[in-house]
Amino acid sequence: MARCKEWIGVLNQKYPESLAEDWDNIGLVIGTVEQEVKKILICLDVTLETIEEAILEGVDLIISHHPLFIEPIKKIGQDDILGIKIERLIQHRIALYVMHTNVDIAKEGLNDYLAKILGFKKSVPLDSKYPLRLCSYAKEMSTDLFLYNLMEKLNLKSITVVNKKEKIKKIALCTGSGKSFLEDILKTDVDAYITGDITYHAALDGIENGMMLIDAGHYNTEIIFIDLLYDFLKKTAQKLDAEIVKAQRNGPIFKNFV
Numbered sequence: 001m002a003r004c005k006e007w008i009g010v011l012n013q014k015y016p017e018s019l020a021e022d023w024d025n026i027g028l029v030i031g032t033v034e035q036e037v038k039k040i041l042i043c044l045d046v047t048l049e050t051i052e053e054a055i056l057e058g059v060d061l062i063i064s065h066h067p068l069f070i071e072p073i074k075k076i077g078q079d080d081i082l083g084i085k086i087e088r089l090i091q092h093r094i095a096l097y098v099m100h101t102n103v104d105i106a107k108e109g110l111n112d113y114l115a116k117i118l119g120f121k122k123s124v125p126l127d128s129k130y131p132l133r134l135c136s137y138a139k140e141m142s143t144d145l146f147l148y149n150l151m152e153k154l155n156l157k158s159i160t161v162v163n164k165k166e167k168i169k170k171i172a173l174c175t176g177s178g179k180s181f182l183e184d185i186l187k188t189d190v191d192a193y194i195t196g197d198i199t200y201h202a203a204l205d206g207i208e209n210g211m212m213l214i215d216a217g218h219y220n221t222e223i224i225f226i227d228l229l230y231d232f233l234k235k236t237a238q239k240l241d242a243e244i245v246k247a248q249r250n251g252p253i254f255k256n257f258v
Helices: 004-014 048-057 081-091 101-105 110-117 143-153 179-185 200-208 218-222 224-240
Strands: 027-030 039-043 061-064 095-098 123-125 133-142 160-162 167-177 192-196 212-215 243-246
Touching: 004 027, 004 061, 004 095, 004 224, 027 081, 039 048, 039 224, 048 061, 048 081, 101 110, 101 167, 101 224, 110 123, 110 133, 110 167, 110 224, 133 143, 143 167, 143 212, 160 200, 167 179, 167 218, 179 192, 179 200, 192 218, 200 212, 218 224, 224 243
Parallel strands: 039 061, 039 243, 061 095, 167 192, 192 212
Antiparallel strands: 027 095, 123 133, 133 167, 160 212
8 A cells, every 4th residue: 555655756756846836835734754545535725624525535645736824834723724624634644735836837737737628739838937828729719719618618607808809819828816927928929818816907907908818717727636636646546556536525615696
């Protein structure tokens, strides 16, 4: 039976921890590298519901995309949610391994996976240390057709668009919250930029610079992490002898009210 360190070794070969941003908090956050792993749960967020699901499923290792915490912890108590989460994980001997900006940046990581889902044959990083991907179709297509395809692929009922154009060919994309890269995008010749969490002022900058922005949502552009990791680990599961499951309680946090 494989131990935690063997799974970490496999993940590091594909998505090295060294790629992560300095501010990030990735890797084995809770648990020990010597822990035996019979069952793994993959999730986007380490919520209380996700932890309870892991407990019920008899999981030994959770692999999440979003960190449980980034800032240093000053106390761990039962009077706050973070303290309860940590206590539950330790109490039930569940290790937590986080893959965040390293899997965003890595070749064949989350951004390349989104590009593949959207039908781009090739995606090129803007820079080796950037999650941004520059993609293009063989020929121009109707923006409406592209948006309907995007909504279908990411299971969106609606989508927010700023400065909509008629035709589209070249696209920049960044999963999650990528508004901080807008200045870099404006230096390229792309027709549109897909990301999540576009704020009012970022949208205004896009309009004034003639850039089409597509806010596909933080959740919808990153929940695909679960499928990416599941497909990758399933190829390794037989060799290391562990069951891999996808989190079922990791739904969207925003709800539409009609």
